[in-house]
Amino acid sequence: xxxxxxxxxxxxxxxxxxxxxxxxxxxxxxxxxxxxxxxxxxxxxxxxxxxxxxxxxxxxxxxxxxxxxxxxxxxxxxxxxxxxxxxxxxxxxxxxxxxxxxxxxxxxxxxxxxxxxxxxxxxxxxxxxxxxxxxxxxxxxxxxxxxxxxxxxxxxxxxxxxxxxxxxxxxxxxxxxxxxxxxxxxxxxxxxxxxxxxxxxxxxxxxxxxxxxxxxxxxxxxxxxxxxxxxxxxxxxxxxxxxxxxxxxxxxxxxxxxxxxxxxxxxxxxxxxxxxxxxxxxxxxxxxxxxxxxxxxxxxxxxxxxxxxxxxxxxxxxxxxxxxxxxxxxxxxxxxxxxxxxxxxxxxxxxxxxxxxxxxxxxxxxxxxxxx
Amino acid sequence: xxxxxxxxxxxxxxxxxxxxxxxxxxxxxxxxxxxxxxxxxxxxxxxxxxxxxxxxxxxxxxxxxxxxxxxxxxxxxxxxxxxxxxxxxxxxxxxxxxxxxxxxxxxxxxxxxxxxxxxxxxxxxxxxxxxxxxxxxxxxxxxxxxxxxxxxxxxxxxxxxxxxxxxxxxxxxxxxxxxxxxxxxxxxxxxxxxxxxxxxxxxxxxxxxxxxxxxxxxxxxxxxxxxxxxxxxxxxxxxxxxxxxxxxxxxxxxxxxxxxxxxxxxxxxxxxxxxxxxxxxxxxxxxxxxxxxxxxxxxxxxxxxxxxxxxxxxxxxxxxxxxxxxxxxxxxxxxxxxxxxxxxxxxxxxxxxxxxxxxxxxxxxxxxxxxx
Numbered sequence: 001x002x003x004x005x006x007x008x009x010x011x012x013x014x015x016x017x018x019x020x021x022x023x024x025x026x027x028x029x030x031x032x033x034x035x036x037x038x039x040x041x042x043x044x045x046x047x048x049x050x051x052x053x054x055x056x057x058x059x060x061x062x063x064x065x066x067x068x069x070x071x072x073x074x075x076x077x078x079x080x081x082x083x084x085x086x087x088x089x090x091x092x093x094x095x096x097x098x099x100x101x102x103x104x105x106x107x108x109x110x111x112x113x114x115x116x117x118x119x120x121x122x123x124x125x126x127x128x129x130x131x132x133x134x135x136x137x138x139x140x141x142x143x144x145x146x147x148x149x150x151x152x153x154x155x156x157x158x159x160x161x162x163x164x165x166x167x168x169x170x171x172x173x174x175x176x177x178x179x180x181x182x183x184x185x186x187x188x189x190x191x192x193x194x195x196x197x198x199x200x201x202x203x204x205x206x207x208x209x210x211x212x213x214x215x216x217x218x219x220x221x222x223x224x225x226x227x228x229x230x231x232x233x234x235x236x237x238x239x240x241x242x243x244x245x246x247x248x249x250x251x252x253x254x255x256x257x258x259x260x261x262x263x264x265x266x267x268x269x270x271x272x273x274x275x276x277x278x279x280x281x282x283x284x285x286x287x288x289x290x291x292x293x294x295x296x297x298x299x300x301x302x303x304x305x306x307x308x309x310x311x312x313x314x315x316x317x318x319x320x321x322x323x324x325x326x327x328x329x330x331x332x333x334x335x336x337x338x339x340x341x342x343x344x345x346x347x348x349x350x351x352x353x354x355x356x357x358x359x360x361x362x363x364x365x366x367x368x369x370x371x372x
Numbered sequence: 373x374x375x376x377x378x379x380x381x382x383x384x385x386x387x388x389x390x391x392x393x394x395x396x397x398x399x400x401x402x403x404x405x406x407x408x409x410x411x412x413x414x415x416x417x418x419x420x421x422x423x424x425x426x427x428x429x430x431x432x433x434x435x436x437x438x439x440x441x442x443x444x445x446x447x448x449x450x451x452x453x454x455x456x457x458x459x460x461x462x463x464x465x466x467x468x469x470x471x472x473x474x475x476x477x478x479x480x481x482x483x484x485x486x487x488x489x490x491x492x493x494x495x496x497x498x499x500x501x502x503x504x505x506x507x508x509x510x511x512x513x514x515x516x517x518x519x520x521x522x523x524x525x526x527x528x529x530x531x532x533x534x535x536x537x538x539x540x541x542x543x544x545x546x547x548x549x550x551x552x553x554x555x556x557x558x559x560x561x562x563x564x565x566x567x568x569x570x571x572x573x574x575x576x577x578x579x580x581x582x583x584x585x586x587x588x589x590x591x592x593x594x595x596x597x598x599x600x601x602x603x604x605x606x607x608x609x610x611x612x613x614x615x616x617x618x619x620x621x622x623x624x625x626x627x628x629x630x631x632x633x634x635x636x637x638x639x640x641x642x643x644x645x646x647x648x649x650x651x652x653x654x655x656x657x658x659x660x661x662x663x664x665x666x667x668x669x670x671x672x673x674x675x676x677x678x679x680x681x682x683x684x685x686x687x688x689x690x691x692x693x694x695x696x697x698x699x700x701x702x703x704x705x706x707x708x709x710x711x712x713x714x715x716x717x718x719x720x721x722x723x724x725x726x727x728x729x730x731x732x733x734x735x736x737x738x739x740x741x742x743x744x
Contacts, residue, residue: 005396005634008405027402032382203628204405204408227478229475230447250443333406
């Protein structure tokens, strides 16, 4: 069998990610590859650190992009911060909280689960209870914006409770970064990871990551090395650190980092507050249109993510058939439900470059036509 | 400070990788992103598996690309195949054998080291001795083509010894894949990983990986889950498997996979044997030119990699100054020495698209001028 070049169609990506990519980012992606130890590349990495610090609203010197997708960013937090026998309070209100539990257990830690229903935010009162019941806990882990349900949790409140009990926080900001306020320094979050392919509208494959001074202290005080060599941030630090000679750790994904740099330049030029406002505005337009079609939201208004709209599939509608029609007739991707919401909900993303008036218009008209 | 777009120069990449990228691969990289569960993307992944099977010369159904660089491909082999307490014979004749030891130990395994000098191949007689001395060993791990020294080891012979002692093999083929013969099925290798950015001339960030039926059996018989969630191939299998519905594991690096697909289409069109011959031919031309400059090789002719030429820096020559001049005056990157060879050797890569007559000519003339 002869296999030729793969020529993908031009889709409009309004699922849970990857989101629509800025044309400038695709352009940056295909610029000439240079060496990962080239002085010009190292200069680019220094800029990238500054741009990531802006996006995360942090001064943390350890602010980098993990050379792998968000799931690896999650794992980088757990393998570096959890030592065998550590107790970690894990908040679970969707798929990704459960993945955090998996991570804790694979690190030899003990996961104490704080459960909220799918579609609800994490309840800080339950976190407080768990902290009181488990004075041995050293970490609280939670998802800021649950990609599986579209619920936003109060990261500031949870982090405050954690500090009161002398715990570090591990925060999943995969879907929140760039879409809703995320103030790493002001809220005193300790280990925060994200993904390139959500509200940053960069290609998938990288995971922005920032560690506070408290997190770095815990890593430096480890009694055993991190179980992962690839994700051992005490080694990665030698490559990303701004001081003097870079030490080789692994070959950086050069072109993907060009793309992330460009996406962050675009975010900085727009301004974080303006980007957040744009996500809110587009969400309001989408919401009005969906409600006019009789479609209801999974998450209460107070905790709803503007960039990820989980809505119930109307009664009697064939989930897969509608999504296939949107894809085939309109080149429009919306997301299926995940986990407990599989077959019951759709997830309509308005992330980064996808949060534009023309996308909302396309989505509403196409849905209206297909649902008739 | 205002940070603008990063515009890299056009370098000629003749270091140890990343190598020069095919223009067609950069073009493929920037094609429109589609969803990682899009039926068209899944079709592309099926083609990619076939293309990887061709490159590896294997029929292994489990043949994929890990969504992260070669170091993660290495770790994927160890975390899946090594269980706590397992004894692993690790051959070390350069940097990457030692990284294998790190991996074994972080998995809770016991590494039995077989050492050869830097620049020498692994000696099968020493492997045989270690196998006899350690009947409890279950795995033999070695580097086929040592990127740090340019030495090629006899993978077929080592794998045969391993099988005689009922051991699986973990093989680093990061620099060998596409550059020299690597016959996974004929040589009966069990777990083989590579990198996208060497002789495949694709962008860095992906790690081709193949597991034999024996390796899959060992994974399925594990008593404990792999310590890495991200690299747990029993989970990844659900996403890459050709049968029926794909299950979501992590968001695939969509555009990088387009690029790898294109690079493998180019390799298939050229033909593996032709690619191997081109590497040999370019190596002979480079070698003649280097010898004319009085430059000598680190590795004996019999075990020398055509695609990675480690040569001694001539007496009295300032390593860093020459490399900086090549980079600044000629936009030419050659590699520094690594580990025991730091400051003593250069590594001149002729990998994939970089193995062209014009590159060899540029390198020889530029070196001649700079060394005067």
